Amino acid sequence: MKATVVLRSYNRVAAACDALEACLTQDYADMEVLVIEQSTKVTPDEQARLARLAASDPRVVVAKRPPLGGPGSRNEACKIATGDIIIMLDDDDIPGHPGWLSAFMKNFEDPRCLAVTGRHVVEGQTGDPYSNMERARKNVLSYSWLYWQRCYTQVDIRSEKILNIHGTNSAIRRTVLERFGMWDTCTTIEDENSLCYRIQAGKRPDEYMVFDPEAWILRRLDIEGGLDKRAMSSVNFGRRLFAYLHNVPGHYHKARFLALYPAYMALLWFHICERVYDGESWKYKGKTGKKIVALSAFTVAFPFLWWYWAIPWAKGRITGAPIERGPKLAPRHTPRDIAAPAGNPVPAT
Numbered sequence: 001m002k003a004t005v006v007l008r009s010y011n012r013v014a015a016a017c018d019a020l021e022a023c024l025t026q027d028y029a030d031m032e033v034l035v036i037e038q039s040t041k042v043t044p045d046e047q048a049r050l051a052r053l054a055a056s057d058p059r060v061v062v063a064k065r066p067p068l069g070g071p072g073s074r075n076e077a078c079k080i081a082t083g084d085i086i087i088m089l090d091d092d093d094i095p096g097h098p099g100w101l102s103a104f105m106k107n108f109e110d111p112r113c114l115a116v117t118g119r120h121v122v123e124g125q126t127g128d129p130y131s132n133m134e135r136a137r138k139n140v141l142s143y144s145w146l147y148w149q150r151c152y153t154q155v156d157i158r159s160e161k162i163l164n165i166h167g168t169n170s171a172i173r174r175t176v177l178e179r180f181g182m183w184d185t186c187t188t189i190e191d192e193n194s195l196c197y198r199i200q201a202g203k204r205p206d207e208y209m210v211f212d213p214e215a216w217i218l219r220r221l222d223i224e225g226g227l228d229k230r231a232m233s234s235v236n237f238g239r240r241l242f243a244y245l246h247n248v249p250g251h252y253h254k255a256r257f258l259a260l261y262p263a264y265m266a267l268l269w270f271h272i273c274e275r276v277y278d279g280e281s282w283k284y285k286g287k288t289g290k291k292i293v294a295l296s297a298f299t300v301a302f303p304f305l306w307w308y309w310a311i312p313w314a315k316g317r318i319t320g321a322p323i324e325r326g327p328k329l330a331p332r333h334t335p336r337d338i339a340a341p342a343g344n345p346v347p348a349t
Helices: 013-023 044-056 070-080 100-107 133-139 174-180 193-202 234-247 254-259 261-277 288-319
Strands: 003-009 031-037 060-064 085-090 093-095 113-122 170-173 208-219
Touching: 003 013, 003 070, 003 100, 013 031, 013 044, 013 093, 031 044, 031 070, 044 060, 060 070, 070 085, 085 093, 085 100, 085 174, 100 113, 100 170, 100 208, 170 174, 174 193, 234 261, 234 288, 254 261, 261 288
Parallel strands: 003 031, 003 085, 031 060, 113 208
Antiparallel strands: 085 170, 093 208, 113 170
């Protein structure tokens, strides 16, 4: 089986080159590395380094595109990829060892295996990654009763009972995308779940997905660029999370979403507060007093923010174009064309 490792790069070309170099040391022979390069800010040195890597190894393919967003760049990559198995790797992550890709591919020797997620090891972290490791192991890549993704991708045990795959360090059969479609583009965060909802609804009882800790990566969380989730304001992040909840769980699990709507409001409030308190947002990292003020202000403003997010979202749904759900991936019968689609020009870099 041929593997395509997809590196989606946006304003982190230096980090993407680090990941690309690690991919080229893998011991799995039948592979390619596809870089979807969407950066609007690239230095001459970064551009030259990427060009050198591409020229040095025929397994490297660089496709320049304008910014496509998370799910849009996934879908574009899958249209270009020639591999039987497609592996998604964020541009700020590094494969953990030369057998990383082989660890992924070994799982697909069983035709019933549809997709695999590998372990995340956070750079600089010491001790247990979760306060309750047994709970994390039990719930790795599962869903809560609100169909909220529970990740726990830093655990150390293998599981063949997972219900979803993570956005980075995950692998999926091309035939799964032909069968169930690709990713919805109506959200800018948590974008992996639309596909996973459809897989869970349509897969056969004997088919499964795997969490495999042997396929581990080093996560570097303090590199600027990409989607900048950790740098954006809580209000902006809340707006994106509002759109996700309404466009994805609100579509695929509509009855539950409507029946439990107050619970989804509480879920959004909780995750914004958690984001501020845990320091995931760089703005509040290590600043306890600032966290308390921000959490208090956000809680008071929350009912007003809900309407601030709801009105433009509702207007967009009423007046905008219909949302395309899970565009199907066509079987590959023609040679690959990595040129940008007509009418979708690539900005100069």
